[in-house]
Amino acid sequence: MGLGSFADFDPNNNAVKPITVELLKDREINQQGGGVVFYVSDKNGKVMMVSGELSLPQGFESANVVTLKGHLSQDSFHAHEVVIE
16 A cells, blocks of 8 residues: 555544555654654655654654554644554
8 A cells, every 4th residue: 555645634624544654754753741743744745743642653763654543633643543564
C-alpha cells in the first residue's frame, strides 16, 4: 500500500481514520509529559505536524513509513495510534 493523502481528510470530522505517511527524520521528535509531536509528509509532499498523547512503537525513530490512526484538525493531525509497517 502506498502513501495516503491528507486531502482525503475533513478537518471538521473527528472520526478516527488511518493514513500511511513518510516520517520526516530531519525534523525533531519532541516527547514530553506523555505527549509527542513529530512531522510527516503524505503522497503529495504535504508536510503535517502530528501530535497526540500516545506512546511511540519500538523502532519508530528508524522507520521510514508509518501508519497514523487519528483525525485532521485545522493545522495538524491528531494521532491516537502510530503503527510501523
